[in-house]
Amino acid sequence: MANLRAIRMRIKSVESTRQITKSMKMVAAAKLRKTQSASSRQRSFAGKAAQILQSLGASAGDNPYCRRRAESKKVCYVLLVGNRGLCGTYNHSLLRFFEELRSGEERESLLYVLGRWGRDQITGAERRFEISDAPTAEEARELTETLKKLYTDGAADEIVLVYQQFKSVLSQSPGTKTLLPLRLPEGGEKGDVILEPDEKSVLDRLVELVLQNTVHSVLLEGRTGEHAARMTAMTSASDNTEELIAELTLELNHARQAAITTEISEIVGGAAAI
Amino acid sequence: MDAISLHVLTGDGPVLEQTVEAVNLPTAFGSIGVLKGHAPMLCNLEEGVLRCRSSQGTLRLFIGSGIASVEHNEVNVLVSAASLLEE
Known part of the structure; x- marks a missing residue:
């Protein structure tokens, strides 16, 4: 379960990074238009x-x-x-x-x-x-x-x-x-x-x-x-965070599935013992 | 009557683009009037007030130092700064 929480926290932090890079990209785009x-x-x-x-x-x-x-x-x-x-x-x-x-x-x-x-x-x-x-x-x-x-x-x-x-x-x-x-x-x-x-x-x-x-x-x-x-740099950084979030979500689902499986087998095992 | 195309430009962009009848340019030796058919001319401009008269009335611009070129009824005013003076 500790693992699940760690993954969730990482996803959250990557999401906030994405927010920052995205807004930096917008600001740079506006300034680019102005200087151009x-x-x-x-x-x-x-x-x-x-x-x-x-x-x-x-x-x-x-x-x-x-x-x-x-x-x-x-x-x-x-x-x-x-x-x-x-x-x-x-x-x-x-x-x-x-x-x-x-x-x-x-x-x-x-x-x-x-x-x-x-x-x-x-x-x-x-x-x-x-x-x-x-x-x-x-x-x-x-x-x-x-x-x-x-x-x-x-x-x-x-x-x-x-x-x-x-x-x-x-x-x-x-x-x-x-x-x-x-x-x-x-x-x-x-x-x-x-x-x-x-x-x-x-x-x-x-x-x-x-x-x-x-x-x-x-x-x-x-x-x-x-x-x-x-x-350009912030666009690719935002793309990277998207990728990272997708990977982490997959990892999170794996971990959650594994936890559920373990729990079920524990219950089944317990019932058989009685 | 408006026959002269006047362009007032600064490094930050154009300030005025208009066809006018007459332009009055401030120079170190007094002001120079430009009417239709003026001979080609390059003159140094000093800080002062540029006046231009058109069928819509007279406009005044405060300009910084720069240069003006007159050729074929086209007046290009290149200055460090310019702003329209309100009446």
């Missing part, structure tokens, strides 16, 4: 900005963010990890990718970490930033300002963003994107356009906009991947 739609709105904005930059057809000139430095001695890595765990291999595979990247780096390197998960898991970061679950343009702007300052101060000659690139809901793969120095699109045709106040200021403003857009799109892509990874 923010992503598509951001893309239309970034597309327009890129189009304007193309139509300006400007050369990099002496824009401080486009000019390549003669010597690139220091590189700053900006690592975007998740805000929480429980999202499959999302954080760990990114961290592994980053460690390989950093060990193969000969230059002096700095590390900035974005995301709450990195707070406890990653050591040796110069600075840490909190990024919300659905990053806004304002958050991207603040971060861009910090990174731009780091670059112009000469503390870094190159800034590389390391994040999980979003392929689909089921697959994300770690990758990098160089933020600074910025590479301008080539082959733009300069039309007959009035520039107000002048070409240099317009280009400077556009470069600023493009940098912000790059950061914002990376933040959104990373977060979209995180929510997708968590949703």
Whole structure:
């Protein structure tokens, strides 16, 4: 009988786990939808900005963010990890990718970490930033300002963003994107356009906009991947609990049957003895 | 009379999409008016109030800094922030 009670208790605890994983899945799905739609709105904005930059057809000139430095001695890595765990291999595979990247780096390197998960898991970061679950343009702007300052101060000659690139809901793969120095699109045709106040200021403003857009799109892509990874992980966790419950129920029925059989044979045995 | 399609966009999404008759853009050197048939132009925008007039009345938007492009009666305003000012 003790066995029966133990099995019943296990079923109960698995059921409550299922409840948790199911609700985490729903939350992740809602957040995924939110970041995905923010992503598509951001893309239309970034597309327009890129189009304007193309139509300006400007050369990099002496824009401080486009000019390549003669010597690139220091590189700053900006690592975007998740805000929480429980999202499959999302954080760990990114961290592994980053460690390989950093060990193969000969230059002096700095590390900035974005995301709450990195707070406890990653050591040796110069600075840490909190990024919300659905990053806004304002958050991207603040971060861009910090990174731009780091670059112009000469503390870094190159800034590389390391994040999980979003392929689909089921697959994300770690990758990098160089933020600074910025590479301008080539082959733009300069039309007959009035520039107000002048070409240099317009280009400077556009470069600023493009940098912000790059950061914002990376933040959104990373977060979209995180929510997708968590949703996938929680879906399979919920499926596993279903399976476990079915197995345990079967085991419970076996045990109950065995108990009944024993009881009957005891009664029959007792009656025969009289 | 409304011949200009105006798009006000921020990184968080479009704020206003409307066909209007005239747009007034705030720049560092005063405001620039755009009417139908304006020559192609790129201009830096500073924080200020953007006005647009259409057959339904005049709208005012408070915008952050950014850039505007005018081409073929289409005005694209890309700014850091924008919100409609109520009358």
